[in-house]
Amino acid sequence: xxxxxxxxxxxxxLPHWAGTLTWKAAAFITVMCCGLAALLGxxxxxxxTNQTVGEARGRALDRLAEVTAAYEAGDRLxxxxxxxxxxxxxxxxxxxxxxxxxxxxxxxxxHPTMWAAGPASGGRALAVQxxxxxxxxxxxxxxxxxxxxxxxxxxxxxxxxxFAVTRVTRRLHATAQVARRISAGDLDARVNDPRxxxxxxxxxxxxxxxxxxxxxxxxxxMASSLQSKLMSExxxxxxxxxELRTPLTGLHAAAELLPPGRPTELVRDRVATLRTLTExxxxxxxxxxxxxxxxxxxxxxxxxxxxxxxxxxxxxEVRVVSDVRVETDRRRLERVLGNLVANAHKHGAGPxxxxxxxxxxxxxxxxxxxxxxxxxxxxxxxxxxxxxxGHGLGLTxxxxxxxxxxxxxxxxxxxxxxxxxxxxxxxxxxxxxxPTGGEGPTGAR
Numbered sequence: 001x002x003x004x005x006x007x008x009x010x011x012x013x014l015p016h017w018a019g020t021l022t023w024k025a026a027a028f029i030t031v032m033c034c035g036l037a038a039l040l041g042x043x044x045x046x047x048x049t050n051q052t053v054g055e056a057r058g059r060a061l062d063r064l065a066e067v068t069a070a071y072e073a074g075d076r077l078x079x080x081x082x083x084x085x086x087x088x089x090x091x092x093x094x095x096x097x098x099x100x101x102x103x104x105x106x107x108x109x110x111h112p113t114m115w116a117a118g119p120a121s122g123g124r125a126l127a128v129q130x131x132x133x134x135x136x137x138x139x140x141x142x143x144x145x146x147x148x149x150x151x152x153x154x155x156x157x158x159x160x161x162x163f164a165v166t167r168v169t170r171r172l173h174a175t176a177q178v179a180r181r182i183s184a185g186d187l188d189a190r191v192n193d194p195r196x197x198x199x200x201x202x203x204x205x206x207x208x209x210x211x212x213x214x215x216x217x218x219x220x221x222m223a224s225s226l227q228s229k230l231m232s233e234x235x236x237x238x239x240x241x242x243e244l245r246t247p248l249t250g251l252h253a254a255a256e257l258l259p260p261g262r263p264t265e266l267v268r269d270r271v272a273t274l275r276t277l278t279e280x281x282x283x284x285x286x287x288x289x290x291x292x293x294x295x296x297x298x299x300x301x302x303x304x305x306x307x308x309x310x311x312x313x314x315x316x317e318v319r320v321v322s323d324v325r326v327e328t329d330r331r332r333l334e335r336v337l338g339n340l341v342a343n344a345h346k347h348g349a350g351p352x353x354x355x356x357x358x359x360x361x362x363x364x365x366x367x368x369x370x371x372x373x374x375x376x377x378x379x380x381x382x383x384x385x386x387x388x389x390g391h392g393l394g395l396t397x398x399x400x401x402x403x404x405x406x407x408x409x410x411x412x413x414x415x416x417x418x419x420x421x422x423x424x425x426x427x428x429x430x431x432x433x434x435p436t437g438g439e440g441p442t443g444a445r
Contacts, residue, residue: 025165026158033157037150041143048142052135057103060116063128064101068118071126081128083120088127092117096125105132112136171212179219187227191216294329294404301326301425302356308337309354314345321357326425332401333425336409337361339398340421346394348419359425369413395421 067081084093092104092115101118112132120126174191181189195213258264302323309316311334326333337354340363344352348365355362395411398421402409408424 022162022165022169026162029158029161030154033154037154041146041150044146045139045143049139052139053105056105056114056132056135057116060103060114060128060130061101063130064116064118064126067128068126071120080130081126083124083126085127085129087113087129088117088125089115092127093125096120096127097123168212171216175212175216175219178223182219182223182226187223187230190220190223192220193217295331296327296329298325298327299330299333300324301359301361304330304333305337305354305356305361308334309341312338312341312345314341314352315350316341316345316352316354319353319355321355323356324358326359328405328407328425332405336398336401336405336407336423337363339394340423343394343398344419344421361423361425363421363423364414364418366418369417369419370411375411375413 063081067077070077087106089104089106092102095102096117096119099119101116103114103116106113106115106129112135113129114132114135115127115129117125117127171193175193178189178191193213193216195210195216256268258267300323302318302320306318309318341352341354344363344365344367348367350366352363352365355364399409402423406426410422410424412420412422414420
């Protein structure tokens with residue numbers, strides 16, 4: 001007999017909503033309320049049942065004493081009393097014939113009956129009985145009341161608990177949303193929980209704070225500190241670049257007056273590099289400040305890409321699959337494409353191909369591709385791989401300008417080798433519909 005291999009079945013996962021704090025708190029409250037209600041119900045049931053049965057047993061024994069006295073005096077026994085009455089429970093009969101008295105609730109009668117029996121002459125049992133229906137009905141009514149009151153109490157507690165937990169989770173969701181906005185670059189985002197208000201005289205919270213308010217206050221403080229440090233760095237970068245422009249301009253003019261020769265060429269080359277670096281730093285500081293203004297116009301994309309390639313002076317092949325008009329800032333778009341082409345030639349290998357397919361422009365080289373840190377973490381200023389020359393600012397500027405243009409710039413490596421930069425532009429209303437999609441990995445080399 002050949003056994004079939006069993007297929008591996010992954011364990012079933014709980015739905016997403018089951019992991020939220022609201023549902024966890026609701027389940028915890030429900031379990032605790034059910035347990036507490038069951039415990040209290042059992043205690044009340046046992047206590048009331050013992051009291052009711054005890055009173056009935058006392059009445060039965062008192063009546064048995066009266067019947068025993070009448071039996072010994074030879075008087076007529078009252079109704080419901082006699083020797084070896086039919087229906088007398090067997091355990092109680094044995095107890096009486098053994099010379100003891102006892103009581104017992106009969107369970108074989110049509111109605112609940114309380115029995116009491118004692119010894120009589122001739123090894124017989126003298127017994128009395130009376131209706132126990134009222135006590136049994138009282139216990140049943142009590143049990144029903146316990147069940148209904150427990151259900152109402154559990155429901156009310158669950159609603160109140162869910163309301164309280166929902167208020168807390170709503171504040172936590174708001175705090176998490178602000179944290180995501182901060183991580184996305186919105187450093188002005190704040191929770192502004194009123195419970196985190198600080199008394200300006202004492203510098204302490206004006207009122208009592210719970211844990212959520214403490215987290216919200218810590219997040220606001222962290223965001224303010226982070227914003228202050230980043231703005232300080234941006235101002236420092238902008239001030240340094242601005243202060244370098246004046247001496248570099250004079251240095252450039254002085255370099256032009258030097259006599260021709262190899263040393264002069266080296267000086268002019270270094271001065272040009274410093275000027276380019278300074279201008280890049282100024283541009284990055286303006287992009288970081290978020291004060292760039294667009295000058296939109298409708299442009300045909302293919303001729304603009306061809307102009308950028310001609311201006312670069314590089315051997316770049318331009319392929320036009322389909323042309324389209326885009327509403328964009330021509331100067332900024334030329335800056336983005338120029339940086340992509342220059343980066344492909346500087347850090348990649350030929351052939352370099354620029355392809356225009358509707359509102360999508362791709363620049364591909366056939367070099368070693370983008371490094372992993374670039375694809376994972378995005379632009380890294382002043383970081384290059386493999387000892388290559390450069391400051392790592394070209395694609396940082398391209399990415400910043402693309403964001404100003406509301407375009408999507410994605411960097412990836414081709415399966416066959418080489419780096420691919422894909423720029424998706426917003427279209428002019430007169431252009432053909434272009435593809436849309438989510439964000440991809442971005443970076444700069």
